[in-house]
Amino acid sequence: MGGQLQHPMLIKRTHDEEARQNYAMAIRSHLAGKIAPANSAVYSKVVEPAFVKKNGRKPKDRFEVRAAMTENPSYQIYSLMQRHTQELGFDSVIDSVERQLPELISAAKSVDGKVGGSLTLDPSLKIPAYHTAYDIHLQPGGYHSEFTADDVAEGAIYDRGVHIYSMGSLGPEMEMFGRSLIAYYKQLVPNANPKRILDMGCTVGHSTLAWKRAFPDAEVYAIDVAAPVLRYAHARAEGMGIAVHFSQQNAEATNFPDGFFDVVCSHIIMHETSTRAAPRIFGETRRILAAGGTMLHMDNPRLGELSPIDAFLAEWEVTNNNENFGGYYRAADLAQLGRDAGWPTDEVAFDSVPLETPPRLRNYNIRMPLFPCLTGRKGVSVVKLAAE
Numbered sequence: 001m002g003g004q005l006q007h008p009m010l011i012k013r014t015h016d017e018e019a020r021q022n023y024a025m026a027i028r029s030h031l032a033g034k035i036a037p038a039n040s041a042v043y044s045k046v047v048e049p050a051f052v053k054k055n056g057r058k059p060k061d062r063f064e065v066r067a068a069m070t071e072n073p074s075y076q077i078y079s080l081m082q083r084h085t086q087e088l089g090f091d092s093v094i095d096s097v098e099r100q101l102p103e104l105i106s107a108a109k110s111v112d113g114k115v116g117g118s119l120t121l122d123p124s125l126k127i128p129a130y131h132t133a134y135d136i137h138l139q140p141g142g143y144h145s146e147f148t149a150d151d152v153a154e155g156a157i158y159d160r161g162v163h164i165y166s167m168g169s170l171g172p173e174m175e176m177f178g179r180s181l182i183a184y185y186k187q188l189v190p191n192a193n194p195k196r197i198l199d200m201g202c203t204v205g206h207s208t209l210a211w212k213r214a215f216p217d218a219e220v221y222a223i224d225v226a227a228p229v230l231r232y233a234h235a236r237a238e239g240m241g242i243a244v245h246f247s248q249q250n251a252e253a254t255n256f257p258d259g260f261f262d263v264v265c266s267h268i269i270m271h272e273t274s275t276r277a278a279p280r281i282f283g284e285t286r287r288i289l290a291a292g293g294t295m296l297h298m299d300n301p302r303l304g305e306l307s308p309i310d311a312f313l314a315e316w317e318v319t320n321n322n323e324n325f326g327g328y329y330r331a332a333d334l335a336q337l338g339r340d341a342g343w344p345t346d347e348v349a350f351d352s353v354p355l356e357t358p359p360r361l362r363n364y365n366i367r368m369p370l371f372p373c374l375t376g377r378k379g380v381s382v383v384k385l386a387a388e
Contacts, residue, residue: 005173011159017092021160025163031081038078040309043309046074047069058308059308062309065311079316097153100156104153105151105152111238115241117237117244119230119246121227123227125248125250127226128273131143131226134322134324137321143228145228150231151228154228155203155230170206173206174206175210181265181267184298185263188375197263197265198220200222201269202230203233204232205246208220209237221256224246224248234246251277252280258287259289264295269299271300271325271326279340281297282297282342285297294377299330300371302372347378349382352370353370
C-alpha cells in the first residue's frame with residue numbers, strides 16, 4: 001500500500017499506532033479487493049432471481065436493488081464490515097492526534113507566514129447545516145468541531161484518515177484529484193497561464209497545492225467553512241514550502257470581488273453540500289470568474305451511467321457513510337444546474353475527467369474511472385472550444 005509523505009504537520013506514530021493504522025488500511029483493502037466483488041455474484045445468483053420470481057421482472061433501479069440486497073445476509077455482513085473499517089480508520093488516528101495535539105498546535109503557529117501564504121479566519125461565519133447535521137464520512141466531530149484554542153485536530157485526523165480511507169491510492173501527498181483536474185484543464189485551455197486560482201472546499205489543501213506547483217507564478221487561494229482544517233492546511237502548506245492564501249468562507253457567497261479569478265475549481269466536494277447550496281455555488285463561481293475564466297467542479301462518477309446493481313453498490317457511502325446529498329448530486333443534470341445558476345447554455349457543459357492512475361497500480365494496466373465535471377468558460381463558448 002502506498003506510503004504517505006511525512007511532512008512537518010503529519011502526525012508521528014508510535015510502533016503500536018502505526019501497526020493499528022496499517023491494519024485498518026489493510027483490512028479495508030481486503031474488503032475492497034476480495035469481499036466487495038462477491039456482492040455482484042450474490043445479486044446475480046441469489047437476490048435478482050428471487051426478485052424476478054416474486055415480481056415477474058428484474059429490479060428497475062438502484063432503489064429496488066437496495067430494498068432487496070439489504071435483506072441478504074451476505075451483503076449485510078459486507079456492509080457491516082465496511083462501516084467498521086471506516087470507523088476503525090478514524091479511531092486509529094485519533095489516539096495519535098490527541099497525544100500530539102499541543103505539539104501540532106505549536107508547530108502550526110511556528111510556520112505561520114514562513115513562505116508567504118496567509119490564513120484568514122471568520123469566527124462569525126455560520127457553518128452550514130450540511131456540515132453540522134452529521135459527521136461527514138463518519139469523521140468524529142466532522143471537519144468543523146473545535147475543542148481547544150487554535151485547534152487543528154480535525155485537520156490532522158482528516159489528513160491521515162483519508163490516506164487510510166483511500167488505501168494509499170491518492171499518492172504520497174494525496175494530490176491525485178488535483179493533478180487529474182489540472183491535466184484536464186490544460187487540455188481544455190491550451191497554453192493556460194492563470195493569474196489567480198481558487199479551490200473551493202479545500203479541507204487540508206491536498207489538491208490545492210498541486211495547482212500552485214503547476215502554476216507557480218499564480219496566486220492560489222483556497223476556502224473552506226471549517227477553521228480546524230484551514231489552520232492545518234495553512235501550516236501544512238507553509239511547512240512544505242508552498243504559499244497559498246487560505247480563508248474561512250462559504251462557497252455560496254464569498255467576499256472576493258467580481259471577476260477576480262481565472263480558475264475556480266473544486267475536487268470531490270460538491271456532493272457534500274445540499275440541494276440549495278449547489279446552484280448557489282455555481283452562481284457564485286460565475287460571479288468571481290474573470291472574462292474567459294474557467295469553472296471546474298469535479299465530483300464522483302455518475303450513477304445514471306451504471307446498471308442498477310452497480311449504482312446501488314456505488315451509492316454505499318450515501319446510505320452508510322453520511323454522504324446524504326451524494327445520491328442526488330450524482331444523479332442530477334449538472335449542466336442544467338449550471339444553467340439554473342445563471343450560466344448561459346453555450347458557456348456551461350457537463351464533461352468527464354480521466355482520473356490519474358495511482359502510482360501503485362500503474363504496472364497493472366488498470367483503467368481508472370471517469371469523474372464528472374461541471375465545466376464553464378465565462379464569455380467563451382464551451383462547444384466552440386471543444387470543437388477547436
